[in-house]
Each structure stands twice: as structure tokens, then as C-alpha cells.
Amino acid sequence: MAVTVSPERDVVATPVQRAFREAFYAGAIALGLFVLFIGLRTDQNISNELILVQRWGLLAIVVILTAVGRFLYVAFGQPALERAKAQKAEAPAAAAPGFVRRNFNTIGIAVLFLYPIVIVMLVGFQGSLKWVDNFGIQILIYVMLAWGLNIVIGLAGLLDLGYVAFYAVGAYAYALLGTHFGLSFWILLPAAGLMAAFWGVMLGFPVLRLRGDYLAIVTLAFGEIIRLVLINWREVTNGSAGISGIPKVSFFGLMSFNVSDPNYISKVLGIAQSGAYYKIFLYYLILLLCLLTAFVTIRLRRLPVGRAWEALREDEIACRSLGINTTTTKLTAFATGAMFGGFAGSFFAARQGFVSPESFVFLESAIILAIVVLGGMGSLGGIAVAALVMIGGTEILRELDFLKVVFGPDFTPELYRMLLFGMAMVIVMLWKPRGFVGSREPTAFLKERRAVSGSFTKEGHG
Amino acid sequence: MQYFVQQLINGLTLGSIYGLIAIGYTMVYGIIGMINFAHGDIFMVGAFTALIVFLILGALFYSVPVVIALLIMMIVAMLLTSLYNWTIEKVAYRPLRGSFRLAPLITAIGMSIALSNFVQVTQGPRNKPIPPLVSKVYTVEGVSVSLKQIIIVLVTVVLLALFWYLVNKTSLGRAQRACEQDRKMAALLGVDVDRTISITFIMGAALAAVAGTLFLMYYGVVVFSDGFVPGVKAFTAAVLGGIGSLPGAVLGGLLIGFIESMWSAYFSIDYKDVAAFSILAIVLIFLPSGILGRPEVEKV
Amino acid sequence: MSASPSTNDFILQVEHLSMKFGGLIAIGDLSFQARRGEITALIGPNGAGKTTVFNCITGFYKPSEGMITLNRIDGSSYLLERLPNHEIPARAKVARTFQNIRLFSGMTLLENLLVAQHNKLMKASGYTMLGLFGFSSYRKASAESIDLAKHWLEKANLVDRADDPAGDLPYGAQRRLEIARAMCTGPELLCLDEPAAGLNPKESAALNELLMDIKNSTSILLIEHDMSVVMQISDHVVVLEYGRKISDGSPQSVRTDPRVIAAYLGVDDEEVETVLIEVGDEDVIEQLDTGPDAAHGPGTSSSFLAGPVTDTIGHSEGERVTVSKGASKAEQVDAKANAAPRKPAERATAKPTGSTPKPRGGRK
Structure with missing residues (x-):
């Protein structure tokens, strides 16, 4: 608990004295916060009445842990951090970035391409399923979504809290058109993107004049409206039951991943049947979609429209004074961002084979937004790292079954997943308020390309 | 007509609860310009605290008069919920004050996720029903008004009056309004800005806790995820009324309450939230700073 | 729209422009013209409505009444009050800067x-x-x-x-x-809102140089408080007070206009006469003093609106000093004097003789 202490008191007390006092406060606060929620537990008895179960031991443990943690932090952690900071300030400009840093993008892409191969070699086709699907595909979907949202928030500076709506539009577009008309993924992917872009413009129009938090709530409301319509328009969307039996993606129409089809991949290639082929294929598909997103984003930034987005983020009035049509600029940002959301959505539908409104709740928007901000707005590399940390981290929590040995068989690490996710969001943000990559790459240069420090870039008021 | 009046009363009740929560959003927004996304979950914590206090009372005493029980629930909920909001402000928002604008928004969302999941982990994911506290219903000319509804409206009115007095007539309120206008200048003139902001969070949480208690009494059930929907509605109410404006928050809350109850009554209950959100969007198209919000002057 | 050749001499014509904010009349029935290839300065005390005029011209405000015509060199003309904000730079080729700098x-x-x-x-x-x-x-x-x-x-x-x-x-x-x-948008009219505000003398000199360079290709409309800038580089001055035009003409004629003086010094209406007399002969004296002396240059002569005014005011014993335009600028004015066009200053030199130099002072 970062209870700040006024500097006057710092002078008087030694760190250890101070730490004791701080620890006492922290313990007292923890006691107050947790006395009812950890000390007691509401439970239903056999006759379905609520009863209270007492857990004072657990409460004591939590309070003591908080106090001890605070003590250690104030007594040792804080001084160490300050020393580190002082050293950093004294040290001259950081040495030239290392090999990994300089070639981060190349190495990253190479690793991503090799990942499934390495996994298959390590654990075989069947064992690779989980690693390729839960970690690879899952993380890459979020990377793509976050890169799409980055166009709206990171570049154009328009705070969009309803991005998941476009994801939903893309997913339902593929699900509905794919199941009803049997159209192939390769036709529906661009169609879903266009449809999402259309909805992006639909959202864009009413919010053109809105700024800041007004924009935030309307985009949030838009996301909720789409979700509520998906739930309630049962004739079309099948309500909260969702749509199942969504066709799989074919290998560009040449090979199929359905066991029953005559051109099933293992029949064509003459290899053993396995669900892993499809997953690996999907992995490379989403990887290519991600790279497409990155390529388009990088290209657009160097085009007038991308520069206009960034200029819009920096100063909208100045933009207008330079003859930039801010209306179309905003709308293109919404549409482009939405389009990538739509692509990701149709991919998601194809991967799951099932969609329901459950997948498109506000929490998803919040997670995507958090990834963009944690990564560093506008920085593709930073965002990818943030997605890896946040999504990979929570996926790993699913795998921590060994903790059952420590905490007993009742312990389900999955329960703590979102709790830890929320806390991680807070901690990372406190640690790096500008995200992992705070600087901005200029889009053009006369002599040399120098990164622009984050302290100059604005975050937009839209 | 009777049906309409009935819906009006239902809307008023719902709107009172939204209004109480919306004040917390609007105050925090007014003073530090951030959306306290965790406020909806603060409301949920308030409702849960009231629930646990109710159970404690039930376990300790054979019978407690309902009024006293409600009062105790409310007061404990206000105290503990304030402690939560105060702690959250210190831990998650204060270190980020004056930095990048989106950073506190993200910590707020993180806190919201953490809070609801904390309650899920410690109290279990199931619905928590309680027996009805007050069940008396009065019927006047075919319109039925339950005592619960009367209590809700009454408590809201009393609290709003008290609150209005605090903000407009006391030095604390003056400090708050000063911080709202210009935090730096207020600090230079000797206003303890940190303390004022803390108190703002405490006041917002206290009102949310009351709303939570009333919510528990009205619906008789609470679950860990109950923070989100009322939270978003109250936020919508605050924005609709003009974020930063206290009367606006109450007005917005009532409006959202009316829209919801009317839409459920006359059109479709499934789409009541869609209606509320759509009306928000429509209002903001014509009044980009809400109904009572000060229009943002574009200074060139 | 087509424009007659005569109107094409004027790049900008503002006619009967009014701008009301609620009950407040920020600009009332303002008309003026800016000639192509010239620097037109818009001056006036704080709150006179200069920036509002700019915002009307550049489309940030829609005027309550009036017409703003921009005549482009190719003969096309645009009614600026009817163009959307962003089309004014794009189509009418008007670019602007801001009082509080707005860079990306x-x-x-x-x-x-x-x-x-x-x-x-x-x-x-x-x-x-x-x-x-x-x-x-x-x-x-x-x-x-x-x-x-x-x-x-x-x-x-x-x-x-x-x-x-x-x-x-x-x-x-x-x-x-x-x-x-702003120049990168390829404008025909460049509107500068207080470009010299907050600049030190060296920066101010660099700015003047830049503006004189721009003037070769682009007409300029300028809001400025720094009179040394206005008097040296502008060809035409329009003076506003309380949203109304009180004077319009060459820098020379404007700076001797009693209404302008009254506006700047805050003289009561009855006193305008007095000030007129005072300044009238004052001006003559000064012109005589410095006019013929080419080495001295027009810098020191640039009247009470310009830099060296405090020097003189300093001598006025017993009188309250209301204008202090910074004696430190005198040097800068001198330095720039040779570069600046001298026509307006020289035109007024052939005036009859008066009495001995008398210290000038603004009265309140």
C-alpha cells in the first residue's frame, strides 16, 4: 500500500522507525478493509439460507502479510529503489542498445514463425495443441485487436471503450453468413472487415463532436448496445445461446480440416489424423493477419492520413487551421481500427466454431484498452509485449495446478486469474505510466531518425 | 393513467439509486477529471457490506427493529466503503495524478476488475438472497407504493439535502469547489488538496454505500458482479446530466430511471438498456456536454 | 463567383462584420480591406476583438453578420463566412497562427x-x-x-x-x-496572431526578417501588440477598440490619430481635444527633430506608439506615466530601422515648424 508520507516526517524518523509506523497503518487499514470480507464468508446452508462462516485465522494471516509487506517495502524496498534511481540519473546516457533491442522486430517475427515448429518438436502434435492454441493463437488475437485499437487511441487519440463491438460484428458476420449461406472464410474475412468498418463509421458520426469522457461513455454505450442486441434479437442471433457449427477455415480452398471431407488434409498429404494441423494452420493465419495489421499501420503512419491522425491527437484546432478535414480524419481512424477488429472477429468465430454474446462483454474492451496503454500508445512492439505479458500471464495461471499441492485440493488458481489480472494492470501502470514503450518513432526525417520522448506527445482529448 | 403513475414511481425509485451513485462519479470527475471506473464496484462493496452486517445482526440478536437494522447497515457500509475508496485513491490514483490522462483510467479499470473478483473469491460467485426487510405496500387509487420505495426516495432526498449543504455552505465544500476550478491555485491559497480529494472520494463512496444498502433492501439479492450494470448506468446518468454537475447527476439518474421503467412498461423489457444508452447518445449529439454541463468552450 | 479587377487588388474585404456572444458584442459593424502583397496590421487595446476578427476570418467562429470576401490571385473569390472551417486554408488559401502557439x-x-x-x-x-x-x-x-x-x-x-x-x-x-x-499550406493570405508576443529582441528581429521574406510572396494580416513590429513592417494599420474600427490607414496616419491615442492611453472623451493638440504639435516637433537626419533613422521617430517612448516619458515630471513600451526595445528598433521600409515615416516630414521640444506624456 503506497501510503505517501509527507517529507517533513521523513527527516525526523529513521527508515526503520518509519517502516514500523507505516506497517502498523497498513495493517490497520487492511484489517478494516478485510474484516468483513475475509473474516466472514457468506454461505448457503442446506435450507438455502445465508449463513456466515468465520475465517479469523485467514484474516490474521492477510493482515500480518500486508503489514510485513509494507514494512519490508518502506524499510528496504523504497531506499533501494531510490538508490537505483539516483544511480540511473548519475549514469551518462544509456549505452548503445544491445543486439536484441536493435533487432527486436526481426527476432520477434522469427520467433513467432518458429514457435509452432519448436513446440511440435518438443511435445509432439497432440501435446502442441494447448501451447499453440491457448498461448499462441489466444495472444495473437489480442495483439491484433490491440493493434487495431491502437489506430483509434494510440494514433488518433480517440478514447474508444466499445472496441469489442467491432470484434463482435466481425465474429457474427462470419458466423451468420458462414452458417446460413455457406460462404467461405476467404470471402467473408474481407466482408466482415468492411462490415465492421461500416459500423465504425456509424459510431463515428454521432461522436464526432464529443470529447474525452463523453466520447468514452458513448463508445462504451455503443459496445453495450451491440451486445444487448445480440442477446435479445433471438430470431437472428439465437440470443445468449449463441451460434454454433460455424464452418472451419479451409486451406485456401485446397484442403479441408474437416475429417469427413474428401479433401481432408491428412488424406491429401497422407499423414496421421490430428486436430493439431488446424490449430497450427490457424496460428499462422492469425500471425499473418497480425503482420498485415502491423504493415498497414506502419504504412499509414507514413501517409498523410496517418500523420493527420497523429496531428489530430496532438492538436485538433491546429489541424483545422491547416486545412485538414477533421471529420473524415476521425471517421477513417474509426473505420480502419474497426476493420481490423472485424478481421479479428471473423477469425475468432472460425477458430471457436461458436460465438455467443458472452465473448463480447465490456471486460474484453477494457482488456484490449489496457494492453494498448500498458504497451505504450502508438508503439506496436510495446503493445505486442504487453499482450504477451497480460494475456500470457493469465493463461499461465490456468496451468498452475501444482499450487493445489501447496494450498490444498480446494484451491483453484483460475479463480484468482482475473483478480491478479486487475492488480497487475494497476501495478504495471503505476510502474510505467506511459507504458512499456513511451517514445514515439517519427514518420519522416531529414538527417537521422530519433525517437521522440513520450513527454512531448499528447494523448488527445477525444 | 394508474399504470403510468405506477411506472413513474418505479422510475423515481430506480432513479434515486442511480442518482446517488452518479454523484460519486461526477464529484470525482469534477475534482480530478478522471472517470473512477471502480465506483460501480464500490457500490457493490457497499451492498455486500450491508448484506454481511445484516447477517451479523441476525446472528447476534434475536430481533432488531427494521429501522435500526437498516441504519446500522447503512452506517457500517458507509464507513467501510469509504475506507475502500480512500485506499483505492491513495494506492491507485494519487501516484498517477498529473501524469498521462489514460493511466488513472487504466488503474481504475484494473481496480474495478480486482474489486469484483476479490469479492467473488472471498464471498463466492453465487447470488446472495436475503429475506425481505420491509414488505409493506400501500395502495392509493390503484397505484401501489411499497414502503421500500418510500424509504429509498426519502433517504435520497435527505442525503441530497445534507450533501447540498456540505458542498455549498461549508468550508470543506468551498475547498472542493476551489480544487475543481484550479487545483494549483487552491494549493497556493492553502487548501490541502490531497485531503480535499480524499474527502471527495470518501463522500462519493458513502453515497454509493447508501445506494448499495437501498439496492439490497429493494431487490433483496446481491452478487459480486452487481457493480458493473448499475455502475455503467450511473456513469451514463452522470454524463447525461453533464459530468461535473451535481444537480446534473441527480437529474440524469432520475432520467435514466424513468426511461428504463417506461421503456420496460410500454415497449420491451429486453431493450430497456438499449433505450437508455441510445437516449444518452442522442442527447449528447445535441448537447455535447450533457443537460446541465457547462459547454466546453473551444478557446482558439 | 467572379470578381472585378478592381476588387482583386484587395485580397481580403471585410464588410459590416459583427460578432455577438450572447449579449456581448465582440465586433460591431467592422469593415476594412487588406491589399494584396502588403502587410496589414490589426491593432487595438486588449479585448478589442482582434482575435475574434481572426477567428471569423479563419472560420473558427461564424460571424453573426457581415461578409468576408477573399479574392485569390487567379480571380476566384470566396465568402469565408460560408466556408467550413477546414476549407478556408484548403480552398481559399488562408493560413493562420495562434496567439498561444499550437504546434504538434x-x-x-x-x-x-x-x-x-x-x-x-x-x-x-x-x-x-x-x-x-x-x-x-x-x-x-x-x-x-x-x-x-x-x-x-x-x-x-x-x-x-x-x-x-x-x-x-x-x-x-x-x-x-x-x-x-502555415506557409507550407501554400497560403495567399497569412494571418498571424501576435507573432512577436513574448519574444526577446533577438528573436523578434529574426521574426521580422522572416515576415519581410514572406511578404514577397504572400499577403499578411497581423495582430500585434509590439508597436515596433507594427510600425516597421506593416503597410496598412487598422485599429480596433471595443470591437469597432476607430482608425484605418498608413502607420503614420494611425499613430497620430487622436482616437487611437485616446484608446491606447485611456483618455476621457472630453480630453481627446487636448490630447489632439498636444500630440499634434508633438508629432511635428519630433518629425523636425529626426526626420531630416538620415543617420538617426526613422527608428527614434516612430512616435509614441513605438519603442523609445519611455525615454521621453521618463522626463515628464509630475505627470503620471501610463505607457511603458520598454526602452530596451530602442536598440532593437534602431537595428531594424535600416531594413524596414521608410516610406511612411518620411512622408510626414514636410510639416511646418513648431516650438521647442516638449516632453510627451499620457494623461489619465
Whole structure:
């Protein structure tokens, strides 16, 4: 608990004295916060009445842990951090970035391409399923979504809290058109993107004049409206039951991943049947979609429209004074961002084979937004790292079954997943308020390309 | 007509609860310009605290008069919920004050996720029903008004009056309004800005806790995820009324309450939230700073 | 729309412009004209409505009444009050700067100037599509735009910092960058809102140089408080007070206009006569003193509105001093005097003789 202490008191007390006092406060606060929620537990008895179960031991443990943690932090952690900071300030400009840093993008892409191969070699086709699907595909979907949202928030500076709506539009577009008309993924992917872009413009129009938090709530409301319509328009969307039996993606129409089809991949290639082929294929598909997103984003930034987005983020009035049509600029940002959301959505539908409104709740928007901000707005590399940390981290929590040995068989690490996710969001943000990559790459240069420090870039008021 | 009046009363009740929560959003927004996304979950914590206090009372005493029980629930909920909001402000928002604008928004969302999941982990994911506290219903000319509804409206009115007095007539309120206008200048003139902001969070949480208690009494059930929907509605109410404006928050809350109850009554209950959100969007198209919000002057 | 040849001498015609904010009349029935190829200055005390006029011209405000006509060199003319905000720079070719500098602070200087060429580049990139697929036509346009940016960076003396973020520049350089950015839109009329505000003498001199350079190709409309700038570089001055025009003419005629003096010194209405007499003969004296002396230059003669005024005011014993235009500027005025056009100052020299020099003082 970062209870700040006024500097006057710092002078008087030694760190250890101070730490004791701080620890006492922290313990007292923890006691107050947790006395009812950890000390007691509401439970239903056999006759379905609520009863209270007492857990004072657990409460004591939590309070003591908080106090001890605070003590250690104030007594040792804080001084160490300050020393580190002082050293950093004294040290001259950081040495030239290392090999990994300089070639981060190349190495990253190479690793991503090799990942499934390495996994298959390590654990075989069947064992690779989980690693390729839960970690690879899952993380890459979020990377793509976050890169799409980055166009709206990171570049154009328009705070969009309803991005998941476009994801939903893309997913339902593929699900509905794919199941009803049997159209192939390769036709529906661009169609879903266009449809999402259309909805992006639909959202864009009413919010053109809105700024800041007004924009935030309307985009949030838009996301909720789409979700509520998906739930309630049962004739079309099948309500909260969702749509199942969504066709799989074919290998560009040449090979199929359905066991029953005559051109099933293992029949064509003459290899053993396995669900892993499809997953690996999907992995490379989403990887290519991600790279497409990155390529388009990088290209657009160097085009007038991308520069206009960034200029819009920096100063909208100045933009207008330079003859930039801010209306179309905003709308293109919404549409482009939405389009990538739509692509990701149709991919998601194809991967799951099932969609329901459950997948498109506000929490998803919040997670995507958090990834963009944690990564560093506008920085593709930073965002990818943030997605890896946040999504990979929570996926790993699913795998921590060994903790059952420590905490007993009742312990389900999955329960703590979102709790830890929320806390991680807070901690990372406190640690790096500008995200992992705070600087901005200029889009053009006369002599040399120098990164622009984050302290100059604005975050937009839209 | 009777049906309409009935819906009006239902809307008023719902709107009172939204209004109480919306004040917390609007105050925090007014003073530090951030959306306290965790406020909806603060409301949920308030409702849960009231629930646990109710159970404690039930376990300790054979019978407690309902009024006293409600009062105790409310007061404990206000105290503990304030402690939560105060702690959250210190831990998650204060270190980020004056930095990048989106950073506190993200910590707020993180806190919201953490809070609801904390309650899920410690109290279990199931619905928590309680027996009805007050069940008396009065019927006047075919319109039925339950005592619960009367209590809700009454408590809201009393609290709003008290609150209005605090903000407009006391030095604390003056400090708050000063911080709202210009935090730096207020600090230079000797206003303890940190303390004022803390108190703002405490006041917002206290009102949310009351709303939570009333919510528990009205619906008789609470679950860990109950923070989100009322939270978003109250936020919508605050924005609709003009974020930063206290009367606006109450007005917005009532409006959202009316829209919801009317839409459920006359059109479709499934789409009541869609209606509320759509009306928000429509209002903001014509009044980009809400109904009572000060229009943002574009200074060139 | 077509324009007769005579009106084409005027790049900008403001006719009966009024702007009301609620009950407040910020501008009332204002008419003036700006000639092509000239620098027209809009001056007036604080709150006179100068920036409001600018905002009307550049489309940030829609005027309550009146007509603002812009005549382009090709003969086309535009009614600015009817054009949407962003089309005024794009089609009518009017660019502006802001009183409180508005740069894209997180973008480099070069990027700032590239953003200013948005519309041109947008077309060249086939509205993004051609550019996205890397067509050579866009690459050529892009290279040209960088050349233009470089040209203006050189003019503004900022080329060494082209790859630094704009927010990192010192104040004076930011002003020059903002002007360079406006010039990159290829304007025919450049509107500058207090370009010299907050500049030190050296920066101010650099700015004057830049403006004189721009004047060769572009007409300028200027709001300025720094009278040394106004008197030296402007060809035509319009004076506003409380949203109304009180004087209009050459710098020379304006600075002797009693109403202008009254507006600046805050004289009561009854006293205008007195001031007129006082200043009238004062002016004559001063012209006689300095006019013929070429070595002295018009700098010191640039009347009480200009720099050296405090020197004189300092001598006025017993009287309250209300104007203090900073004696420190005298030097700067001298320095720039040779570069500045001297026509207006010289025109007034052939006036009859008066009595001995008498210290000038503003009375309140």
C-alpha cells in the first residue's frame, strides 16, 4: 500500500522507525478493509439460507502479510529503489542498445514463425495443441485487436471503450453468413472487415463532436448496445445461446480440416489424423493477419492520413487551421481500427466454431484498452509485449495446478486469474505510466531518425 | 393513467439509486477529471457490506427493529466503503495524478476488475438472497407504493439535502469547489488538496454505500458482479446530466430511471438498456456536454 | 463567383462584420480591406476583438453578420463566412497562427511541416490507396513535400533541428515554426496572431526578417501588440477598440490619430481635444527633430506608439506615466530601422515648424 508520507516526517524518523509506523497503518487499514470480507464468508446452508462462516485465522494471516509487506517495502524496498534511481540519473546516457533491442522486430517475427515448429518438436502434435492454441493463437488475437485499437487511441487519440463491438460484428458476420449461406472464410474475412468498418463509421458520426469522457461513455454505450442486441434479437442471433457449427477455415480452398471431407488434409498429404494441423494452420493465419495489421499501420503512419491522425491527437484546432478535414480524419481512424477488429472477429468465430454474446462483454474492451496503454500508445512492439505479458500471464495461471499441492485440493488458481489480472494492470501502470514503450518513432526525417520522448506527445482529448 | 403513475414511481425509485451513485462519479470527475471506473464496484462493496452486517445482526440478536437494522447497515457500509475508496485513491490514483490522462483510467479499470473478483473469491460467485426487510405496500387509487420505495426516495432526498449543504455552505465544500476550478491555485491559497480529494472520494463512496444498502433492501439479492450494470448506468446518468454537475447527476439518474421503467412498461423489457444508452447518445449529439454541463468552450 | 479587377487588388474585404456572444458584442459593424502583397496590421487595446476578427476570418467562429470576401490571385473569390472551417486554408488559401502557439509538440519539426501539406499529399497518395501500395507517384510527391518543408525550415532558420520534437524548441523558434508550418499550406493570405508576443529582441528581429521574406510572396494580416513590429513592417494599420474600427490607414496616419491615442492611453472623451493638440504639435516637433537626419533613422521617430517612448516619458515630471513600451526595445528598433521600409515615416516630414521640444506624456 503506497501510503505517501509527507517529507517533513521523513527527516525526523529513521527508515526503520518509519517502516514500523507505516506497517502498523497498513495493517490497520487492511484489517478494516478485510474484516468483513475475509473474516466472514457468506454461505448457503442446506435450507438455502445465508449463513456466515468465520475465517479469523485467514484474516490474521492477510493482515500480518500486508503489514510485513509494507514494512519490508518502506524499510528496504523504497531506499533501494531510490538508490537505483539516483544511480540511473548519475549514469551518462544509456549505452548503445544491445543486439536484441536493435533487432527486436526481426527476432520477434522469427520467433513467432518458429514457435509452432519448436513446440511440435518438443511435445509432439497432440501435446502442441494447448501451447499453440491457448498461448499462441489466444495472444495473437489480442495483439491484433490491440493493434487495431491502437489506430483509434494510440494514433488518433480517440478514447474508444466499445472496441469489442467491432470484434463482435466481425465474429457474427462470419458466423451468420458462414452458417446460413455457406460462404467461405476467404470471402467473408474481407466482408466482415468492411462490415465492421461500416459500423465504425456509424459510431463515428454521432461522436464526432464529443470529447474525452463523453466520447468514452458513448463508445462504451455503443459496445453495450451491440451486445444487448445480440442477446435479445433471438430470431437472428439465437440470443445468449449463441451460434454454433460455424464452418472451419479451409486451406485456401485446397484442403479441408474437416475429417469427413474428401479433401481432408491428412488424406491429401497422407499423414496421421490430428486436430493439431488446424490449430497450427490457424496460428499462422492469425500471425499473418497480425503482420498485415502491423504493415498497414506502419504504412499509414507514413501517409498523410496517418500523420493527420497523429496531428489530430496532438492538436485538433491546429489541424483545422491547416486545412485538414477533421471529420473524415476521425471517421477513417474509426473505420480502419474497426476493420481490423472485424478481421479479428471473423477469425475468432472460425477458430471457436461458436460465438455467443458472452465473448463480447465490456471486460474484453477494457482488456484490449489496457494492453494498448500498458504497451505504450502508438508503439506496436510495446503493445505486442504487453499482450504477451497480460494475456500470457493469465493463461499461465490456468496451468498452475501444482499450487493445489501447496494450498490444498480446494484451491483453484483460475479463480484468482482475473483478480491478479486487475492488480497487475494497476501495478504495471503505476510502474510505467506511459507504458512499456513511451517514445514515439517519427514518420519522416531529414538527417537521422530519433525517437521522440513520450513527454512531448499528447494523448488527445477525444 | 394508474399504470403510468405506477411506472413513474418505479422510475423515481430506480432513479434515486442511480442518482446517488452518479454523484460519486461526477464529484470525482469534477475534482480530478478522471472517470473512477471502480465506483460501480464500490457500490457493490457497499451492498455486500450491508448484506454481511445484516447477517451479523441476525446472528447476534434475536430481533432488531427494521429501522435500526437498516441504519446500522447503512452506517457500517458507509464507513467501510469509504475506507475502500480512500485506499483505492491513495494506492491507485494519487501516484498517477498529473501524469498521462489514460493511466488513472487504466488503474481504475484494473481496480474495478480486482474489486469484483476479490469479492467473488472471498464471498463466492453465487447470488446472495436475503429475506425481505420491509414488505409493506400501500395502495392509493390503484397505484401501489411499497414502503421500500418510500424509504429509498426519502433517504435520497435527505442525503441530497445534507450533501447540498456540505458542498455549498461549508468550508470543506468551498475547498472542493476551489480544487475543481484550479487545483494549483487552491494549493497556493492553502487548501490541502490531497485531503480535499480524499474527502471527495470518501463522500462519493458513502453515497454509493447508501445506494448499495437501498439496492439490497429493494431487490433483496446481491452478487459480486452487481457493480458493473448499475455502475455503467450511473456513469451514463452522470454524463447525461453533464459530468461535473451535481444537480446534473441527480437529474440524469432520475432520467435514466424513468426511461428504463417506461421503456420496460410500454415497449420491451429486453431493450430497456438499449433505450437508455441510445437516449444518452442522442442527447449528447445535441448537447455535447450533457443537460446541465457547462459547454466546453473551444478557446482558439 | 467572379470578381472585378478592381476588387482583386484587395485580397481580403471585410464588410459590416459583427460578432455577438450572447449579449456581448465582440465586433460591431467592422469593415476594412487588406491589399494584396502588403502587410496589414490589426491593432487595438486588449479585448478589442482582434482575435475574434481572426477567428471569423479563419472560420473558427461564424460571424453573426457581415461578409468576408477573399479574392485569390487567379480571380476566384470566396465568402469565408460560408466556408467550413477546414476549407478556408484548403480552398481559399488562408493560413493562420495562434496567439498561444499550437504546434504538434510530439511530432518532429519536419512532420509538423508535412502535416501542413496534408491536402496536397492526400491527393498524391490517391486518398491513401495508392500510397498504401507504394506507388511511385506518391513517393515523388512525398519527396517534394520534404523539399518544401526543408525550404521553409531554412527560411525559419530551423533546419538543424528538423528531427527534434516541436515541443522541445525554445519559444521564439516555436513561433517561427508555426509560421513556417502555415506557409507550407501554400497560403495567399497569412494571418498571424501576435507573432512577436513574448519574444526577446533577438528573436523578434529574426521574426521580422522572416515576415519581410514572406511578404514577397504572400499577403499578411497581423495582430500585434509590439508597436515596433507594427510600425516597421506593416503597410496598412487598422485599429480596433471595443470591437469597432476607430482608425484605418498608413502607420503614420494611425499613430497620430487622436482616437487611437485616446484608446491606447485611456483618455476621457472630453480630453481627446487636448490630447489632439498636444500630440499634434508633438508629432511635428519630433518629425523636425529626426526626420531630416538620415543617420538617426526613422527608428527614434516612430512616435509614441513605438519603442523609445519611455525615454521621453521618463522626463515628464509630475505627470503620471501610463505607457511603458520598454526602452530596451530602442536598440532593437534602431537595428531594424535600416531594413524596414521608410516610406511612411518620411512622408510626414514636410510639416511646418513648431516650438521647442516638449516632453510627451499620457494623461489619465
